[in-house]
C-alpha cells in the first residue's frame with residue numbers, strides 16, 4: 278500500500294498548539310498517511326486522532342476554494358465568486374475608507390489561538406496600517422499567566438518537562454487531551470512512567486488522575502482559594518525554601534500574615550476539597566524537589582484570574598521551584614529575530630495609550646484587546662467607534678464569551694473580511710471571505726513568539742488548491758495596498774527567512790534541522806536578580822498602587838454569586854477530538870464525537886430527572902443551549918461540565934450554521950470582567966438543567 282510513497286518530516290499544527298513531529302506520506306500531490314515521528318523532539322512518536330485526521334482538511338469537498346463576496350443581506354448565506362484581484366481591492370477599499378473617515382484605530386484586526394507565523398504578520402499588518410487594535414482571546418488563553426509572571430518574577434514561568442521533576446501538579450490542565458502549552462504530554466508521560474508523582478486539581482477525574490497520588494476534586498472557580506490554602510500550610514508548617522525566600526523574595530512576612538486565615542478548614546468550605554487532602558497535597562508539593570506546576574485554562578477562565586495566577590507563582594517561589602531544572606522555568610529563545618522588529622512595533626509608538634483597552638486601564642504589557650472591549654467599542658463607541666474588522670484563524674461567533682453580543686457587533690460593523698479554510702458562523706458574517714491555504718500546503722514556523730524557547734519547522738508538502746493562498750501571502754498583498762509597500766516583501770516567504778536569519782541559516786536549512794532550541798540557562802537571577810522593580814520575586818507587588826493592582830493574591834469570593842434558581846455549577850473542558858470550534862466538519866473526528874455532550878454525575882442527574890443520552894436544556898441567567906447528557910462518576914456531584922465550541926456545518930447557511938443551539942458561549946456573559954485582563958467568567962457559572970420534553 279505504501280509503494281511509491283515519499284515520507285516527509287514536519288510538525289503538526291492548527292489542530293491544537295501543535296508540536297508533534299510527523300512523518301507525512303505523500304504520493305503525487307496527495308497526502309496518503311500521517312504518522313508520529315519517533316525522532317520528535319517533544320513527541321517521540323506520539324500522535325493523536327486529530328493529527329491523523331489533519332490532512333482531511335485539505336481535500337474536504339466543502340472547503341473554501343475561491344474568494345467570495347457577499348450578495349444580499351449580511352449573514353444571509355448568499356455569495357458570488359470573485360477574483361483575487363477584486364477581493365484584494367474590495368478588502369483594501371473597505372479598510373481604507375474607514376481609515377479615511379474615522380482614523381486607523383477604527384479598524385480592528387482579529388486573531389484566535391496563535392496557530393503559526395501568520396499570527397505575527399497580522400500584528401505587523403495592524404501596526405503598518407496604523408491601528409493599535411489587535412483583538413485576541415488572550416484574556417482567556419495565556420495572557421494572565423504570562424503577564425502576571427512578568428510583573429511578579431520578570432518572566433513567564435513555563436512548566437519544564439525536559440528535565441526530571443519529582444512531582445507535577447496538574448492544576449486544571451487536562452494535558453493528555455489538550456497537550457497544553459505546546460508541551461506535548463509525551464515528555465510528562467515518560468516521567469510518570471519513571472516514577473514522577475502527580476497531584477491533579479480538577480472537578481473531573483481526568484485520565485492522569487487515575488495515576489495521581491492525590492486527586493483534588495475542586496468546586497469550579499475556587500482555585501485561588503485552594504492556592505492560598507496551600508500557601509497557608511507550606512508557610513505555617515515551615516515547609517518553604519528558607520534560603521530562597523530570604524534572599525530572593527519581597528514581602529514574605531506580609532504574605533505569611535495574609536494567608537493565615539486560609540486554613541485548610543476555611544479553604545475546604547470554599548473549594549469542597551477535604552481539609553486533610555489540602556494539607557497532604559500541599560505538603561507533598563513542598564517536599565518534592567524539584568516540583569513543577571502545569572497550569573491550565575481554569576485559572577484564566579474567571580474574573581479572578583489575576584489572583585489565581587499570582588497565587589500560583591507565589592507557590593512556585595516559596596517552594597524554590599522558580600527557574601530551576603524540572604520546575605517552572607524561564608525559557609530562552611534561540612538566536613532568531615525578535616518579536617518587536619518582526620511586527621514593527623516601532624511604527625506605532627503610542628499604542629499603549631491609544632489602544633481600546635487603555636481606556637479600561639488593563640494591566641500594563643497586555644498588548645491585545647480583550648473581545649469584551651472590542652465589542653463595546655463596536656456597539657457603544659466606547660472609548661471610540663470601531664467600524665471595520667479583518668480576521669483570520671479565528672471563529673469569534675463561537676469563541677468569544679456572550680455570542681449574542683458578537684453577532685450584534687458583526688451585524689453593526691461597516692466592513693468585515695475573514696480569511697478561512699471553511700465557511701464558519703463568523704465567515705458567514707463577512708462581506709468578503711478569503712480562502713486560505715493551510716498546514717501541509719504552506720511553509721510555516723511553529724511556536725515563534727510564544728515564549729517556550731524553541732521554534733519548529735513546518736515545511737510545505739503539497740500544493741494548495743489553485744486559489745487558496747497562505748495567510749502570509751494574503752496579508753503581504755493586502756499590506757501593500759493599505760500601507761507603505763516598501764515595508765512588505767517581494768516574496769512573502771521572506772518572512773520565514775527573516776525569522777531564522779540571525780541563527781545564520783536559511784529557511785531550507787532550518788527545515789533540514791527540524792527545530793531550533795534556545796539554551797538551557799537556569800538561575801541567571803543568581804547573578805542578575807529578577808527583572809522586577811525590586812530585583813526579587815514580588816510576593817507583594819511593588820507596583821500595586823501605581824498600576825491599581827492588589828498587592829497580594831486574595832480570595833475575592835465566587836466569580837458569580839450563588840443563585841437558588843440555578844443550583845448547579847457549570848464548567849467546561851476542551852475536547853480531545855476537536856480544537857475549540859474547529860473541524861466538526863471532518864468525518865473522522867465527527868464519528869468519534871458526533872454531538873455535544875454534557876457530563877454529569879449519575880446522582881446529580883437523577884436529582885434533576887435526567888438519564889444518560891437525554892437531550893438536556895442547560896440554562897444560566899444569560900441564555901440556554903441543548904446538549905446530550907453523559908452520566909459519569911468521573912465528575913464531582915453538583916457540577917455540569919458542558920462541551921465548548923459547537924456549531925453545525927450541516928446547518929442552515931442562512932442562519933450561520935446553527936451557531937446558537939449548542940454553543941457554550943450562549944451561556945456566558947461579559948457583564949462582569951476581571952479588570953486586569955478583561956476576562957469574563959467561562960467556568961463556574963450557576964446553572965440549571967432539565968430534560969428536553
Ligand SMILES: Nc1nc2c(c(=O)[nH]1)N[C@H]1C(S)=C(S)[C@@H](COP(=O)(O)OP(=O)(O)OC[C@H]3O[C@@H](n4cnc5c(=O)[nH]c(N)nc54)[C@H](O)[C@@H]3O)O[C@H]1N2
Nearest residue numbers: 389390414418669670671672676696697713715857858859
Ligand atoms: N466558553 C469558552 N470559550 C472559550 C474557551 C473555552 O474553553 N470556553 N477557550 C478560549 C481559548 S483558550 C481560545 S485560545 C479561544 C480560541 O478561539 P479561536 O481561535 O477563535 O477558535 P478556533 O476554533 O481555534 O478557530 C479557529 C478558526 O481558524 C480556522 N483556521 C484553521 N487553520 C487556518 C489557517 O491556516 N488559516 C486561516 N485563515 N484560518 C484557519 C478554523 O477553520 C477555525 O474556524 O477560544 C476561547 N473561548
Ligand SMILES: Nc1nc2c(c(=O)[nH]1)N[C@H]1C(S)=C(S)[C@@H](COP(=O)(O)OP(=O)(O)OC[C@H]3O[C@@H](n4cnc5c(=O)[nH]c(N)nc54)[C@H](O)[C@@H]3O)O[C@H]1N2
Nearest residue numbers: 293449451455497498573574575848850851852853856857
Ligand atoms: N484537543 C484540544 N487541545 C487543545 C485545545 C482544544 O480546543 N482541543 N485548545 C488549545 C488551547 S488554545 C488551550 S489554551 C489549551 C487549554 O487546555 P487546558 O488548560 O487543558 O483547558 P481546558 O480543557 O479548558 O480545562 C482543563 C481542565 O480543567 C478542568 N476544570 C474545569 N473547571 C475547573 C476549575 O474551575 N478548576 C480546576 N482546577 N479545573 C477545572 C476541566 O475538567 C479540564 O479537565 O489547550 C490547547 N489544546
Ligand code: SF4
Nearest residue numbers: 289292296297325328
Ligand atoms: S497532540 Fe496536537 S500536535 Fe500532537 S498530533 Fe495531536 S493535534 Fe497534532
Ligand SMILES: [Mo]
Nearest residue numbers: 390417418419
Ligand atoms: Mo487558548
